[in-house]
Amino acid sequence: MSYRVIAFSMAQVRQGALGFQRDLTAVLRERPEIKVYSASPFDLDERRRVKERFGGDIVYFLNHAACEECARAGVNLHFLAEVSEDELPRRRTLVIGMPERAL
Numbered sequence: 465m466s467y468r469v470i471a472f473s474m475a476q477v478r479q480g481a482l483g484f485q486r487d488l489t490a491v492l493r494e495r496p497e498i499k500v501y502s503a504s505p506f507d508l509d510e511r512r513r514v515k516e517r518f519g520g521d522i523v524y525f526l527n528h529a530a531c532e533e534c535a536r537a538g539v540n541l542h543f544l545a546e547v548s549e550d551e552l553p554r555r556r557t558l559v560i561g562m563p564e565r566a567l
Contacts, residue, residue: 489560500530
């Protein structure tokens, strides 16, 4: 599975760049496969690596379902790259999505 990468500066965040989160959160019941990750806030080295690789202060990784829903809602995001699941931060936080249930 691949993920598309977006990055925002703190100035963009202050100007409302994270508004797309409301759109995705609103449809989670209908689209539980939506997943958006970021590097864990507790792993400063990983956050630094992600910032150096992609730029921006806030970096998110959106799966295909999240990208589809953003496009459907008319949310225009500037994707920087596409990465494989293996390239996601080792320690990551689920920002938007339903947690996987343990069996």
